[in-house]
Amino acid sequence: xxxxxxxxxxxxxxxxxxxxxxxxxRRSFFMYAGATAGATALVLAGCSKSDSSPxxxxxxxxxxxxxxxxxxxxxxxxxxxAQIKTGTYYTGLATGSAEKQIFDDLALHEGIxxxxxxxxxxxxxxxxxxxxxxxxxxINFNDxxxxxxxxxxxxxTGVAAYNGAGRFISGNAYLALAGKIVSVEARHAALIRDLRxxxxxxxxxxxxxxxxxxxxxxxxxxxxxxxxxxxxxxxxGNPGPGQERSKRPPVILQAxxxxxxxxxxxxxxxxx
Amino acid sequence: MxxxxxxxxxxxxxxxxxxxINPRRRVFKYLGNAGQKITTAAVPAVLASFFNRAYGQSATxxxxxxxxxxxxxxxxxxxxxxxxxxxxxxxxxxSQETAAITTIRNDEAGHINALRAVLGxxxxxxxxxxxxxxxxxxxxxxxxxxxxxxxxxTGNTNGALxxxxxxxxxxxxxxxxxxxxxxxNTTATKDILEAALNIHSVEARHNSHFRTVxxxxxxxxxxxxxxxxxxxxxxxxxxxISLVDNGGPTAPDxxxxxxxxxxxxxxxxxxxxxxxPGEDNTSQAGVNLTTLGSTYTAAAISEAFDExxxxxxxxxxxxxxxxxxxxxxxLFV
Numbered sequence: 001x002x003x004x005x006x007x008x009x010x011x012x013x014x015x016x017x018x019x020x021x022x023x024x025x026r027r028s029f030f031m032y033a034g035a036t037a038g039a040t041a042l043v044l045a046g047c048s049k050s051d052s053s054p055x056x057x058x059x060x061x062x063x064x065x066x067x068x069x070x071x072x073x074x075x076x077x078x079x080x081x082a083q084i085k086t087g088t089y090y091t092g093l094a095t096g097s098a099e100k101q102i103f104d105d106l107a108l109h110e111g112i113x114x115x116x117x118x119x120x121x122x123x124x125x126x127x128x129x130x131x132x133x134x135x136x137x138x139i140n141f142n143d144x145x146x147x148x149x150x151x152x153x154x155x156x157t158g159v160a161a162y163n164g165a166g167r168f169i170s171g172n173a174y175l176a177l178a179g180k181i182v183s184v185e186a187r188h189a190a191l192i193r194d195l196r197x198x199x200x201x202x203x204x205x206x207x208x209x210x211x212x213x214x215x216x217x218x219x220x221x222x223x224x225x226x227x228x229x230x231x232x233x234x235x236x237g238n239p240g241p242g243q244e245r246s247k248r249p250p251v252i253l254q255a256x257x258x259x260x261x262x263x264x265x266x267x268x269x270x271x272x
Numbered sequence: 273m274x275x276x277x278x279x280x281x282x283x284x285x286x287x288x289x290x291x292x293i294n295p296r297r298r299v300f301k302y303l304g305n306a307g308q309k310i311t312t313a314a315v316p317a318v319l320a321s322f323f324n325r326a327y328g329q330s331a332t333x334x335x336x337x338x339x340x341x342x343x344x345x346x347x348x349x350x351x352x353x354x355x356x357x358x359x360x361x362x363x364x365x366x367s368q369e370t371a372a373i374t375t376i377r378n379d380e381a382g383h384i385n386a387l388r389a390v391l392g393x394x395x396x397x398x399x400x401x402x403x404x405x406x407x408x409x410x411x412x413x414x415x416x417x418x419x420x421x422x423x424x425x426t427g428n429t430n431g432a433l434x435x436x437x438x439x440x441x442x443x444x445x446x447x448x449x450x451x452x453x454x455x456x457n458t459t460a461t462k463d464i465l466e467a468a469l470n471i472h473s474v475e476a477r478h479n480s481h482f483r484t485v486x487x488x489x490x491x492x493x494x495x496x497x498x499x500x501x502x503x504x505x506x507x508x509x510x511x512x513i514s515l516v517d518n519g520g521p522t523a524p525d526x527x528x529x530x531x532x533x534x535x536x537x538x539x540x541x542x543x544x545x546x547x548x549p550g551e552d553n554t555s556q557a558g559v560n561l562t563t564l565g566s567t568y569t570a571a572a573i574s575e576a577f578d579e580x581x582x583x584x585x586x587x588x589x590x591x592x593x594x595x596x597x598x599x600x601x602x603l604f605v
Contacts, residue, residue, distance in 0.1 A: 183446050184578055194480075221384065
């Protein structure tokens with residue numbers, strides 16, 4: 001199994017011979033996903049596109065691809081929180097203040113996620129994605145508002161990314177690991193949101209709202225109410241009521257690439 | 273059997289057929305890429321998958337999937353009735369938090385709506401508030417958390433005990449969804465898995481807010497997320513679980529009614545998808561994370577990962593909050 005993962009998850013440099021690599025990637029993906037699958041979304045997703053976007057590194061396919069996708073996101077988050085510590089917003093925070101506690105913790109958590117994912121990739125004989133070069137030129141690390149805005153973007157993106165990637169994971173051990181991480185990202189996201197604007201921890205831009213109505217039989221609530229049906233233009237349509245607006249990997253990477261330097265930009269063509 | 277003719281007939285009979293399949297384009301992908309590979313033998317399975325997706329018939333849900341969704345639904349009722357009841361008790365929830373608890377209640381209502389729809393005819397009769405015992409007394413009405421719904425009672429100034437209970441309930445929920453996710457990871461239930469993940473992260477967001485409010489109550493700074501956490505984190509916790517948060521909130525009688533929420537399940541060791549370590553776990557997938565960096569303390573590592581819980585442990589926690597009437601209905605049994 002790990003052989004299939006390994007062959008399917010090599011980082012694809014943009015200037016490599018794509019016509020050769022792509023069929024290999026797809027074939028190994030089918031071997032991994034299993035030709036017996038009937039209506040499997042995995043197979044369908046694997047078939048949906050055959051070209052890598054120009055100038056990008058593809059995260060690969062199969063569970064190795066998802067692990068590398070997560071590793072890329074955690075690299076970016078860890079780099080962001082490390083850089084916060086160099087700006088005057090962070091250095092000006094009082095010892096023992098809530099915000100200093102929070103950003104100290106976030107830097108540790110994301111560093112741990114990054115290092116764990118790299119260790120897990122290596123332990124499973126999957127080639128880790130290269131060290132990515134971030135581009136944080138749009139963020140002013142000396143300004144609280146700019147830092148908090150960016151932190152919210154990264155955390156919300158992380159939650160939407162893990163949730164949207166879950167369906168592409170075959171191995172339950174990997175799914176379980178993703179679940180252990182995503183709820184921590186959600187905790188981060190909720191707190192950063194509450195720091196920016198209190199009571200926005202589940203605002204409608206990240207969670208689809210639901211308005212319950214009086215039960216048909218008093219006291220017997222059977223789910224009566226109205227889900228928000230406004231399409232989510234930022235992602236993948238509208239999720240069910242009270243649910244996170246998860247996004248598929250290509251949608252996530254479109255946004256994430258804004259924070260990656262040329263040569264480190266990513267694609268996830270196997271996970272559309 | 274002419275598969276394409278069948279789809280065409282279905283669309284004539286039910287103009288919304290294709291719209292029911294979500295996402296729509298999957299049908300076209302399916303026909304375009306794999307249609308020619310469908311053998312006669314495969315057609316029934318393929319159709320079953322289509323109909324399941326289109327009409328949400330519960331008959332095709334396997335027993336393990338049904339069990340996970342039913343437990344999830346029961347936990348949503350536990351939360352929904354708790355918040356809904358609290359919103360109706362004057363003076364319980366501080367004014368700064370009324371909007372947040374209303375939103376959380378509405379999210380839980382949405383989860384009930386979604387889970388009932390997926391379960392279809394297999395969904396249980398709606399549970400009543402009287403099916404629960406929010407004192408944590410397993411039906412006695414006299415458990416350690418009985419002040420949580422009594423405004424201004426001992427331990428419950430500014431709703432401190434109410435928010436402590438909310439923290440414990442939503443952490444139980446997030447750990448239960450995490451434990452159930454691998455069961456939902458089948459080719460026929462990927463949409464259900466994604467919905468469960470999208471609920472799971474919302475429970476974690478709720479939990480983060482409950483913890484933020486608890487810090488604010490201790491710091492007398494309601495309506496702000498700027499109050500620091502205070503070690504050992506049982507009364508003024510971080511927004512994430514640090515080790516086992518010193519056993520979780522303390523009840524007025526000095527007990528730790530939520531300690532099992534943060535402890536290990538059964539079994540505590542094994543592969544990530546079949547083991548339920550306590551929240552103080554520092555090893556993931558065989559990697560001892562303390563070896564990865566000199567600044568990676570056990571506390572920081574434990575905070576960076578939330579752990580799943582097994583259904584039996586979840587039920588043993590939740591059944592403390594079930595009334596005799598609820599138990600008779602099989603709630604958390």
